[in-house]
Amino acid sequence: MVNFFHSPLRLLLVALSLLPCTLVKAEDFRDWATSPPMGWNSWDCFGTTVTEAQVRAQADAMAEYLKPAGYDVLTVDIQWYEPNALGHVYKPGARLEMDQYGRLLPAVRRFPSAKDGNGFKPLADYVHSKGLRFGIHIMRGIPRQAFKQNIPVLGTNVRAADIAVVESTCPWNPDMFGVDATTTNGQAYYDSLIQLYASWGVDFIKCDDISRPYDNVQKAEIEALRKAIDKCGRPIVLSLSPGATPVSAGPHVSTHANMWRITDDFWDRWGLLEAMFERTHAWEPFRQPGAWPDADMLPIGKVEFGRDTRFTKDEQHTMMSLWCIARSPLIFGGDMTQLDEFTLSMLTNPEVLKVNQQSANNRQLYRKDNLIAWVADVPDSDDKYLALFNAQDPGDSIDFSLADYASPAIAGNGSSQEISVSVKGGKQLVLFVNDAADGFEYDHAAWVDPILKGPQGELPLTKLQWTHADSGWGAPHVNRTCENQRLLVNGKPVRGIGTHSTSTIIYDLPEGYDTFSTTGVVTNKGSVVFGVLVVKSGQSVADVSSVSVELQHLGFTGNVQVRDLWKRESVGVCANTFAAELPQHGAGLYRLSPTQQSVSLTGPISYTSSTSAASDGEATAIDFHSAGNPILGDGQYYSADAAPLSVDDTLFIYGGHDEPPPTVGGFVMHDYGVFVTQNPTAGEWKLYPHNLVPGSVFDWATGNNAYAGQVARGPDGRFYWYAPVESRATNVPNRMAIGVAVSDSPLGPWTDAIGQPLVSWTTVFGDNKIGQEVIDPHVFCDDDGKVYLYWGSWGVARVVELHESMIELKGEITTMAGLDGFFEAPWVFKRDGTYYLAYDWKKGGSEWTPSNYQAAIGYATSSSPTGPWTFQHIILSGTSATTVHPSIVEHNDRWWITYHTRDAEAGGHFRRSVAIDEVHWQGDQMLPVEQTWANPPMLQLTNNLAIDATASASYTEQPPMTLRALNDGRPPVVRLPPDQWGNYRGNRSSNQSDWVQYDWDIPVAINGVGIEFHQDPNWIRPPASWKLEYQDTSGKWLEVEGVEYPTAPDHWHTLHFEPVIAKALRATFYGQPSGRYYHSVSVSEWEVYSQPAAELPTLKVRTQVGQPPELPESVPLTMPDGTELPTVVHWQKVPEDHYSAPGTFTVQGRAAGQAAGYLIATVECTAAAANHRN
Structure with a gap:
């Protein structure tokens, strides 16, 4: 999509x-x-207890301090209908204020102006008088109190019990039952709620217990809310809570809500903030104007009844930078009447807020070792916003998989586990508590009586100062709980350390102790795993790290001016790379402006650096999300000649690396890369560039011309890369030869398996001497244990049996028959006992455009892996490149075809990119492949009407591709014969003409054209003159008036004229002699421009x-x-x-x-x- x-x-x-x-x-x-909503919510500050007086005071402060910066939504959170609500807890069976139709009302005890049935209208009026919008929190469903009383539902003849779904309840709040919103009566209940809130003047609704787990009951209630709001007559912003909303629900939630939570309640703890990087990244595909993934409130300043935020200033900058670059709503949770200078300046920094409110194409660029970069476009500008993060933590240097002890899952209040671990030779002691794979709710835990023992005696760990401690809730405390309450186990006080999963506590170990003992105890109703790790080698994460970005990955080709948005000052000019020195948990936010011309990136590519074995030891992997074909389409890396390999549940696609600049008309290929995914449709890929560099692996190779290769898994389980590269031989007509590299891993490292080519021009068996280019190898391992090597180009396909060693020819080389239209790239596979050979099919052509410039995929079948073959049909034709190089593989019970196109940004015939589509079958026949694109050409916005027209011409003695070149939307950079239409006829009288014409299915409004003529040194000249005619709606041909017709070659000409309504448009060219041929003409591209609609x-x-x-x-x-x-x-x-x-x-x-x-x-x-x- x-x-x-x-x-x-x-x-x-x-x-x-x-x-x-x-x-x-x-x-x-x-x-x-x-743009993402900005405002304040009462929860972080007041919990369930906020009163009208407090809300009015917050509104006053908001209007004075935050409204000028854009914060304008003030929301009363949960339990406003409960007269005696306390803190952050909920009381089962509490009395709720409610009207005769089961609709909750503000508790008059806390909101006096709600008396006499006024509801929230007086308070909303006050908020509106401050120039602010008023919001409320609601729980989904109908009150259990209404169910118990079975009161009527407004606008229906049913009662609460008729629409309630009693099995659909909130796991943490006891007030409501779900509603069957698939019925008209359930919809009527939600309609009545929203009509009531609209009458109060509500502008914002936060609906809770509705976006997790996103079951069918909740989904229907979301739809009911959407319908109710849309018909209420008031624009009410809809926010869904809590998280994490499943990413799989993205298509639904983004079409029903303005914002939705992507996390559970977010509090001021580093672990929750660090986890937000992954959450915001995962939601990138669904972020759009009017529909915002919500990272939750900002718990900074004075929160929880007056305490200071636990976040450091660095962590606050990290949080605010991430929320802004990820375009999360900005909902402040602190007390606005007690704003300190630092918090106020951070919340109101205009340059930072502009990133949140006015950026586009926001995405993670890379994440490596918790050093993270995000980038966003600045609309109507070549500038970029760049956010750099050092999310490293002391615990990052610890490999928890090497734990000296890990308990089983322990569940239930008071459950415990005795723990004893040797600490001999240890430098650090790491205590960790993880959730038991069921979420971290209520995962309170304690390390009871933690003691070091040894020759020095016993030392309670509680007497040592830890070097690092974090907790998934609250904070670790000695002899206290994570919430800083008295530490009790089964009602009795104990000594120890209270914490909450996920937690890591690190101590430096003193000398003289060899054993650590403790009891791990669950102190609430959660379930946890206790773990102990003894670190024996001193590894640590640096306090400050350099976080850098190569400017080319941002689309810059020259120097850039850098501005620090937090400091609101210029950093200076940088070239090639920008780097910032950032402390742990710190961030920087910048605006980069080109000082020279920049190039744009089209596809969202998020680079995450990692390593894997490769030909030179370690290779960098780039994680990226692909929206479709080509797999990687941003123009930063071009790949061709795809060769897939399915290994277990992973698909590897090997391909050559196209490297020429845009204006070079020839192949430049020195190495190979690998694309890796588990599910091609999910869009999550890794790219391992430069995975095999033939010049480094093969001593006999020059390193040039790394053409189409393939990796096959041998009978021995190892991986063999068959790579056609240029050899150092000087006494042969063609130096291309097939080498073999081998590895124990599909990603290398690769070594030369033979020390010489497997096949070259001089390979001889008997009298059979190989001719043609030795390229495009493919190895097929049959299920009878036999192995075959295929290769071929320029119309000749060959096969030879290989020894099971995979590196030795076993039989005679033979030429295969029956491959109609074969040009190159044989690829063999077997399905249900039949052998299939797919190949690059080229046939026909003309003097103007030889057949080798056509791009199509055909296939043949046989009962034998060596043929003879019977041609079946074409399964893909008309791709954008002049070569296509097919390969077909079965992966996870589905069949896939890979090929290459020139559809990437700034792509070309020699700058190709790999694509993948699914293959479907009808019996033993492959069906034609439906080619797909991330951004289909027919859906790309353009004023060019030509792409919607049918082209025809006076001269058509060439393949259809040359006529398509007229209106393919691709003015050529490097010209090949199929890139332009021409007549290619000579020796005609000078009064003869040629024409090209566009016809549309329905009339169009035209106000201009663009055209480019091509000439070459020998044959083709621009026309002597030309003209435009259009066919009006009556069918009459008329000449376009008021136009001058330029004829200069290799130059783009744009002509404007008064709008005309046309069924067809024709350009007629009058030629001039051109040496060998007469009256020839060539058009590279012809665009037709539409009059814009009002x-x-x-x-x-x-x-x-x-x-x-x-x-x-x-x-x-x-x-x-x-x-x-x-x-x-x-x-x-x-x-x-x-x-x-x-x-x-x-x-x-x-x-x-x-x-x-x-x-x-x-x-x-x-x-x-x-x-x-x-």
């Missing part, structure tokens, strides 16, 4: 009576939160469960003169899960020639028996 950002939907909509949908003016709820409508569509929405093929657009012009729309593909259940989702489409934004169709999917029109 393609992710698109869209601007607010604010345009006049036009009714379409003839289409299966109706255009209405409907405000999108995402327009109510186009506005883009929004559609509302209805469908039923199981039926894809019927989206219109065309939509009328209002042009600047007020006329309506039907316009073709290309809609993004709608995943089946979008309409598998009732709900609402949006679909985006590109209107032909309209570059200002996407059309939005809001689809309501119902369980109704039939579609309806609005």
Whole structure:
């Protein structure tokens, strides 16, 4: 699915009576939160106890101190309906204030202005008078108190017991039962709630116990809330809590809520903050204007009834930097009436807040050893925002897998485990408590009577000062709990250390002790694992580390000016690399501005450095998320000649590295890289660049021309890389030869298995001397134990049996027959007893464009691995590259095809990128492959109408690709024959002409064209003259008026003219003699520009469960003169899960020639028996 950002939907909509949908003016709820909400919430400061007087005081302070910076939402959190609420606890059976319809009301004891049925309206009015918005917290469902009394549901003839789902309850709050929101009566209950809140003047609702675990009851209640808010007549921002919302729910939650929690309650503890890096990174695909992953409140300043935050200033900068670069809502949790200077300055730094409110394409760039970089675009600028983090911790140097002791899972209050561990020779003692793989709720624990014993006697650990201590809740305390209460076990006081999972406590070990003993005790109802690790070699994490980024990974090609946003001052100019020295738990936030021209990156790529064995020892891996094909499309790394290998549950795709600059017309390839994933559809990949460098592995090779290779696993379990590279031989017509590198791992390190080529030009068996290029090897291991080596190019495919050693030829080299259209790249596999050979198919061609420039994949079958072969059919044609290099593999019970294209950013015929798609079968036949893209060309915004047209020409004596080159949207940089249309006919009279023409299915509004002519030294010249004609709606051809026609070659010409409505547009060229050939002409690209519409409508569509929405093929657009012009729309593909259940989702489409934004169709999917029109 393609992710698109869209601007607010604010345009006049036009009714379409003839289409299966109706255009209405409907405000999108995402327009109510186009940037992350900023505000305050009472929970961190007051828990369940906040009063009206406190809320009014906070509103006064917010208006004075924070509103000028953009904070404007003030929210009353949980239990406002409970008169006697205390602290952070909930009382089962507590009396709640409620109306006659089961709707909770503010407790008048705490909110006096709510008397006489006023509800929150007087308080909301006061908040509004300060220029602020008013928010409330609610629990999902219906009060158990209403269920017990079985009171009526407003607007229905049913009662509370009829809509309650009694088995759907909150695990931590005893007040509510779930509601069956799939019924009209359940929806009516939520409608009545929201109507009440809207009448109070509520602007923001935080609904709790609804986004975890995101079961079907909760999902239906989310949808009910969305519907109720949309029909209430008031823009109310919807926030869902608590977390962690499952990432798998992203498509649903992002189309129903303005923000949703990605974590449980976030408090001021480093472990929770460190975990937020992974959480914010995981939600990158779903972050969009109006729909925000929420990292929770900011627990800084004075919190929890007046205590200071436990976060250090460095940790606060880290938190605020991450929340801003990840565009989380900024909801302050401290007491605004007691703001200190540091907290206020941090919350209101305008340059930092701009990152949160106005950045785009925010993503993690890399994470290595807890040194982390995030980057974001600055809209309408070449600048970048850069956040650098040192998230390292003293415990990072500890390998917990080497623990000297780890208990089994211990559960239940008072459960314990006796522990005794030798500490002989130890330098440090590490005590850790982990959750028992069931979450860390209530995981209170204690190390009771921790004692060191030895020749020096006994030493209570409580008398030593730890060097590091952290706790998943509260903080570790000696002889106290993590909450700083008296340490009790079974009601009796004990000595020891109280903590909470996840916890790490580190001590330096004094000399004279050889044993450590303690009792690990669970002090609440949770379950934990106790562990002890004795560190015998002194390793530590540096207090300060350098966190750096290569500027090219940010899209910069020259120097940049760096500004420190926290300090609000310039750092200076840097080149190549920017680095910051950051303390542990520290962060920096910067704006980088190019001082020279920069290049842009298209795909979100998040670099995470790690290491794996490679040909030179250790190789850097780059973790990245791929939105689709090409697998890596950002233009930073080009890869070709994919060769997949499935090992257990992991897929490895080996490929050559395309390295030429954009203007070089030839292959430059010196090494190979590896893409690694477990699930190609999940989008999570690793890239190991430079994994095999032939010049370093093969002494007999030059290191040049590292062409298409393959890795196969031999019968011995080892991995063999068959690499065609240039040899040092000087007495042969072609120096390409196939070498073999071997490794015990699919990622190396690689060594030369033979010490010489396996196959080269001079390889001789009997009288069979190899001709043609020795490239594109493929090894197939049959299930009978036999191994075969295939290779071939320029129309000749060869095969030879290999010895089971994988490095010795066993039989005679033979040429295979029956491969219709074979050009190169044989790839053999076996399925259900049949052998399949896929290959690069090229056939036909002309003088203008030889067949070797076509890119298609064909396959043949045989009953033998060596043939003869029977050609079947083409399974993929028309890719963007002139080569395609297919390979097919079965992985995790699905079949996949890999190939390469030139679809990456700044890609080309010699700058290719690997793609992968699924192969489907019909019996023993492969079905044509449906080529996919991360951003399908037909969905990329452009004002170029040519890509929507059908091209025709007077001269077509060449493959169809050359005609497609006219309107493929790719003006060539390095020209090959298929990159331009031409006539290639000579010796004609000078009055003859050639033409190219575009036809559209429905008329279009045209106001300009762009064109480029090509010439070469011998044959092709630009036209002597040319003209434009258009066919109007009556079918009459008219010449475009007021246009001058330039003819200079190899230069882009843009022509503008008064708008015309056309069914077709024709360019006619009058040639000039050109030496050997006469009257030739060549056009590299011909674009046609659309008149922009005055506005883009929004559609509302209805469908039923199981039926894809019927989206219109065309939509009328209002042009600047007020006329309506039907316009073709290309809609993004709608995943089946979008309409598998009732709900609402949006679909985006590109209107032909309209570059200002996407059309939005809001689809309501119902369980109704039939579609309806609005």
